[in-house]
Amino acid sequence: MTTLWIWQHPDWPQFTWQDAQLLPRLRHAQQLRGTLLGRASLQSDDESQTLDTLLANILSSSAIEEERVNAQSVRSSLARRLGVSEEQPYPISDRSEGLAAMMLDAINNRDRPLTLKRLYQWHHWLFPQDGWSIHSLSVGALRGSEPMQVVSGRLDRPTVHFEAPPRAGLEHQLDAFMTWFNQSRENVLLDPLLRAAICHLWFVTLHPFDDGNGRITRALTDLALAQADSQSIRLYAMSSAILAKRADYYRVLEKTQKGDLDITGWLMWFLDILEESLNQAMLSVERTQLKARFWLRHQGLGLSKEQVKVLNRLLDGGEQGFELGISASQYQKVAKVSKSTATRHLADLLEKECLYKLEGGGRSTRYQVRRV
Numbered sequence: 094m095t096t097l098w099i100w101q102h103p104d105w106p107q108f109t110w111q112d113a114q115l116l117p118r119l120r121h122a123q124q125l126r127g128t129l130l131g132r133a134s135l136q137s138d139d140e141s142q143t144l145d146t147l148l149a150n151i152l153s154s155s156a157i158e159e160e161r162v163n164a165q166s167v168r169s170s171l172a173r174r175l176g177v178s179e180e181q182p183y184p185i186s187d188r189s190e191g192l193a194a195m196m197l198d199a200i201n202n203r204d205r206p207l208t209l210k211r212l213y214q215w216h217h218w219l220f221p222q223d224g225w226s227i228h229s230l231s232v233g234a235l236r237g238s239e240p241m242q243v244v245s246g247r248l249d250r251p252t253v254h255f256e257a258p259p260r261a262g263l264e265h266q267l268d269a270f271m272t273w274f275n276q277s278r279e280n281v282l283l284d285p286l287l288r289a290a291i292c293h294l295w296f297v298t299l300h301p302f303d304d305g306n307g308r309i310t311r312a313l314t315d316l317a318l319a320q321a322d323s324q325s326i327r328l329y330a331m332s333s334a335i336l337a338k339r340a341d342y343y344r345v346l347e348k349t350q351k352g353d354l355d356i357t358g359w360l361m362w363f364l365d366i367l368e369e370s371l372n373q374a375m376l377s378v379e380r381t382q383l384k385a386r387f388w389l390r391h392q393g394l395g396l397s398k399e400q401v402k403v404l405n406r407l408l409d410g411g412e413q414g415f416e417l418g419i420s421a422s423q424y425q426k427v428a429k430v431s432k433s434t435a436t437r438h439l440a441d442l443l444e445k446e447c448l449y450k451l452e453g454g455g456r457s458t459r460y461q462v463r464r465v
Contacts, residue, residue, distance in 0.1 A: 099298060099350050100258045106269070106295055110287070110357040118364040119284055125371040126322060132378050133328055140177045142381060143327045146374070147171055147200075151192050153332035154311045157339055167192050191218030199316040200326050207274045207316070209267065212301075215312060219305045235263055236303045254347050257300035267301050274313075278320055285321030290363035291356070292317045298350055311335070329374035334366045342366075376410075383464055384408040394445050399428035400438050404447060407462040418451045418459030 099105065148168050155162045166189035169182045174193055195218045198211075205211065213233040220232045231237065241257035258266060273295075277288055297310040311332050319326045335342050341362070349359040387408060396404070403424055407415055415423065425435040439460055442448040448460040 096253070096256075096351055098256055098258075099352060099354065102354055104354055107354060108291060108294075109355045110360050111355070114357055115287070115360055115364070118361060118368070119286060122286055122364055122367055122371065125368060125375070129328055129371055129375055129378065130322075130324055132375065132382070133324075140175050142377070144168065144171050144175055144177050146328060146330050146377075147193075147196055150315070150330040150332045151196050153330060153336040154308050155192075157311075157332065157336050157342070158307050160308075162192065163189060170194075171196070187221035191221050194218050195312055196315070199312045200319040203316060203319040207271050207313075209271070212309065215309055216302055216305055219308060230303045235267075235301050236260060241300050254343070255300075255350050257298065263299070263301060266299055270295055270299060274317075285317070286364065286367065287360060289314050289317035289321065290360050293363065294346070294349060294356060294359055297346065328378065329370040331367060331370045334370040334373065337369075338366060380408065380410050387462070387464065391445070391447055394447070396442075396445075396447075397438065399430055399434075400442060400447075403427050403438075404442070404462060407448075408464075418461040420457070420459050424460075 148164065148171055151167055151171075152162065152164055163183075163186070165183035166186050169179060170185045170189040170193035171177075172179045172182065173185070174197055195215045198215070217233045220230055222232070238260045240259070242253050243255040244251040244253050246252040274292060277283055278285075280288075293310055293314045296313055297306060300306045302309070314331065315326060318331070345359055345362045349356055352358075384405070387404075403419065406427060407419060410416060419427070421432070421435050421439060424430075424439060425432055428435065428438065430438065439448065443450070443460070446463055449463050451459045451461055453459060
């Protein structure tokens with residue numbers, strides 16, 4: 094049986110979807126965005142939090158494609174562009190500068206029209222001529238005449254997961270996409286979150302470049318989301334949520350690209366991932382606010398730098414934050430102090446009501462930060 098790709102349907106790219114299935118998700122996502130912005134507005138502008146979010150987005154988008162980048166270099170490039178002071182800035186590279194430039198162009202220059210020249214610039218930023226890549230690419234140009242396929246399995250019996258439209262006519266198809274992208278922003282009948290999801294599917298299906306299509310697709314999605322709401326996109330990293338569901342991401346893309354023009358399934362998946370991103374951002378904002386209130390309450394206690402370091406780890410939460418509390422031996426390792434110093438520090442933090450003991454005793458005693 095011959096696969097009929099979505100772009101081979103006569104009405105491509107006239108997408109359809111089932112509003113009844115999408116409206117509850119859209120309402121919930123819009124409510125979450127509003128709540129996130131409201132909570133974030135209660136704290137002063139925190140460029141370091143923006144930096145962390147954008148860094149996570151860049152690293153995750155590369156990791157989805159199994160591309161490794163130097164996180165410290167990218168952080169330094171972002172910090173420089175955002176005006177964030179770093180105690181020990183890491184050396185930057187053409188690669189890190191390009192990744193930072195593309196991310197910030199997408200979210201800061203949201204009013205600039207999308208043009209082929211701009212896409213070519215993003216492609217140049219992704220693949221600087223610094224010899225980092227082992228591949229021979231046509232940088233800043235559309236792909237060649239060879240069929241563009243995503244395959245896996247044996248060389249003699251490959252499984253074709255996706256095949257892009259042929260090279261002939263690609264300029265016309267890309268022009269139609271860019272025209273839609275620039276004009277649809279003003280379409281009051283098209284929900285901006287659905288527009289971002291359609292943009293993602295449409296561009297990645299065109300697959301116009303030799304390499305970098307996925308990362309440029311996600312940057313375009315960030316651009317569309319920035320146009321929908323100029324503020325909240327700086328608070329959440331959608332690529333991080335996609336990376337956590339990477340297998341599902343490719344599965345739903347493949348199913349959609351092998352289906353008809355009803356893309357309800359893809360839109361529902363996209364909105365679910367967006368919701369997950371917003372929920373994670375909400376937790377991050379809450380942790381930041383709790384941390385600020387904690388230090389406001391406990392300022393002037395004369396704590397050592399080791400005590401401050403451990404408290405911040407506990408306040409930050411997450412995988413590195415000792416969600417189940419910290420033991421004396423863990424304190425010793427994190428603070429890099431002796432056993433006796435760790436014991437003395439913990440007793441001092443208990444007395445100053447910065448920590449409290451969790452249930453248990455002896456060597457199993459664990460301590461947790463006393464939140465405000």
